[in-house]
Amino acid sequence: MSAAENPALWAFLEQLRAGQRLAGTVASIESFGVFVALDEGPDHPVFPGVGFITFPELSWRRFEEASEVVEVGQRVYCEFLQFDTWNGEARLSLRATRPDPILRFFDGTAVGQRLTGQVTKVLPFGVFVQVAEGIEGLVRLPGLSSDPTKPAEDVVRVGEEITVVVTDIDRERHRLSLSLRATT
Known part of the structure; x- marks a missing residue:
């Protein structure tokens, strides 16, 4: 029997409204x-x-396994996002019930501000720098060195602590742009 053929389930899901808080127990990861x-x-x-909670809706912070955030049998309080009519389930968000750490960080940060952080990833287009617990910004290649053809791995290494300057704060897209060049 499919979810669509279950009138009690369908009636329950149809009465839910976006933003509504729901409580339950983690049944399966x-x-x-x-x-x-x-x-x-x-x-x-x-x-x-x-x-049902998709991985992006579990937490604001990065994680490798869902078990780092929740465990089977744990009580959770979630926000209802939408009625998934295909699967007959309530799409939920656990992270929506918690403050967004990057927006709180942005409230105390300004363009031009110097920050110290640790390089977490070196990629062909730039490097990610963790400037606070769970907060990373991107230094694109042009912001790394006066030589734009110089590979990122020739400028910095993962684990290295560097001082960067905030060049842009995009609250809507949750992005922090940084520059290493602006510090010299």
Whole structure:
């Protein structure tokens, strides 16, 4: 029996509204997301829970495994995002119930400000620098060296601590642009 053929489930999901807070218990952690058995919801005829949280909606911080954020049997309070009519489930967000750390960081940061951080990744187009707990910014190649053809790995190394200057803060896209050149 599919979710679409379950009138109690369908009626429950249709009455939910975006932004509504829901409570439940983590029923299963899968390689594609987390199922939540909702307190107020009926059982799902196919999945271990009526609620589902995709990995990006689990946490503001980066993680490798969902088990770093939640565990089976844990009580969670989530925000309802949308009714997934294909799977007959409530798409949920755990991170929406917590303050966004990058926006709080941006509130205390200004363009032109110097920051010290650790290089976390060196890529062909630039480097990522962690400037606060869970907050990374990007130094693009032109901001690394006066020689734009010089590979990033010839300028800095992963783990190296460097001083950078904030060149742009994009609150909407959650992006922090940095420059190493502006510090010299």
